[in-house]
Amino acid sequence: MSSLEDFNYPDIDWDTWSSTNPKTAGVHRSFLNFLLENSLAQLVTKVTRPVSNSILDLIVTTNSQIISDVEVSPGISDHSIVTFNINLKPKQQSKPPRKIYNFLRADVENLKQNVKEHTQEFLASAPQNNSVDTNWEKIRDNLTEAMNAHVPSKMSSGKRHLPWVTPDIKRQMRKRDKLHCRARKQQNSTSWKLFRQYRNKVASTVHSAHEDYVNNVVGNSLSESPKKFWSYVKMMRTENLGIPTLRTTTKLCTTDQDKATALNSHFQSVFTQETDTCSIPQKGISPYPSISELIIGVEGVEKQLSSLNPTKACGPDEIPPRLLKTVAPELAPALCFLFQQSYDTGVVPSQWKQALVTGIFKKVKIRSCELSPDFTYKFVL
Incomplete structure (x- = not known):
């Protein structure tokens, strides 16, 4: 929904979304609240009535991404002319180039041999003297080096590919x-x-x-x-507008940066952060025997790696699941040591606490959930 009108609200500061006149503050506040409640953005930022040095002619819309080239030009009356373009059929945005690995043409034998040698070097380098983060970085870098050496790759094209066009x-x-x-x-x-x-x-x-x-x-x-x-x-979508305008308690978020910041702030606000003063409830004596010390085995790690879904996307570490599945026997000993070290020390690699999150609009309230405060998110908009 979009509208262009002379709203006659001269005392609104659109930079701060506040009223500058106490006498009309009530009316202006009601109007601003109406815009916020309906996720309406106001796009005119220049004076449209030079006599009073005020912005009277407004463009309000629920989708600011289809409005472009907003210009204020001298008119034939005391109001300036407001012109803008509406893109009724937005062009689909092309994705930035990214590296794609072709595992069908990979040198699997040398890939496995390379990972095996890296694993042996890692276990022989006294990894118990290093931190969990340092050990994970070594394993990750070795995997990336082996993949780049033995798996052909190319940069993706921004062109639209139609699979039925042979x-x-x-x-x-x-x-x-x-x-x-x-x-x-x-x-x-x-x-x-x-x-x-x-x-x-x-x-x-x-x-x-x-x-x-x-x-x-x-x-x-x-x-x-x-x-x-x-x-x-x-x-087959004809548009790619992404997440619509988001409303916070203080502003409307129309840019990708503002939307990501608003979503990140909201998710942080609903997570509960336990303090050291929180007492753990006493459940009494358990009727069940205590669990013995947990020992992680190489066979179990290899089994889990072999059961990964190779079609899933990689995370922030940029390691494809297909690579982990392909070199499962060779990689399992190194990851087994890392898992055991992480369990014994109670420390998780910092990169494992990161995630790529795509915001999806749903008309439901997000319930609070518990999560460690050191988890971080990168919103993909």
């Missing part, structure tokens, strides 16, 4: 484009007729390939691999 269809498209260039150059009915016939043929081929992909590839994979379905849905 190489054969791309060749037909190139021929269609050549026929179009020829028809424009020759400017005769025969060339244009040939181009239109081939253009319709290519359009029909693409349409059939799309239907076949949706029915046979996406449809047949819903029960076993829903990832293809959600990738298709995400790819």
Whole structure:
């Protein structure tokens, strides 16, 4: 929802969202509260009535990302002209390039040998004298080095990839484009007729390939691999506005930075932080025998690594689960030592306390939950 009107509220400071006139403060406060409660942003920042040096002509919207190029120009009356553009069909934003590893072409044998050698070197370097963080950084760096050496990689492209457009269809498209260039150059009915016939043929081929992909590839994979379905849905979106405008107690958050800060502040506010003075409740004598000292075995660690889902995304450490699964036997001894050290000392590697979080809007209240205050989050907007 968007609106452009002369609201006649001259005594509002839009930088602080407050009233500058005590006589009209009540009316202004009601108006500002109305905007906040309905997540409406006000986008005019320059004076629109020079006589009174005030901003009277406002643009209020629930989606400020579709409004651009707001300009205030001299008008034919005592009000200036406010112009702006509304993007009714926002262009889908391309993702920044990222490194993609091709494990299908990996040198698995040398990869495993490299990880095995790194593991032996790690265990022989007296890791018990190092901290948990130092040991994890060594293991992580060794894995990254081995992956870069033996797994081919490339930088992703920002272009939109349509999986049903096969190489054969791309060749037909190139021929269609050549026929179009020829028809424009020759400017005769025969060339244009040939181009239109081939253009319709290519359009029909693409349409059939799309239907076949949706029915046979996406449809047949819903029960076993829903990832293809959600990738298709995400790819077919015509907009990518992300998280809408967020409202806090003091301001409206329209930029990605403000939204991430607001979400981070909210999640921190609902987490409970236990103090040293909190007493642990006494449950009395347990009727069950005490648990003996926990010993983590290499076989158990290898089993857990081998059962990882290779299609899951990596976390802040940028280590793909597929790599961990591929080198599970070679990596298990090093991780087994790290897990045992972490359990014995009660210290978790700092990087394991970080997470990539994508905010998803839901019309529900977030209930409080307990979490250690040293956990950190990076919001992906």
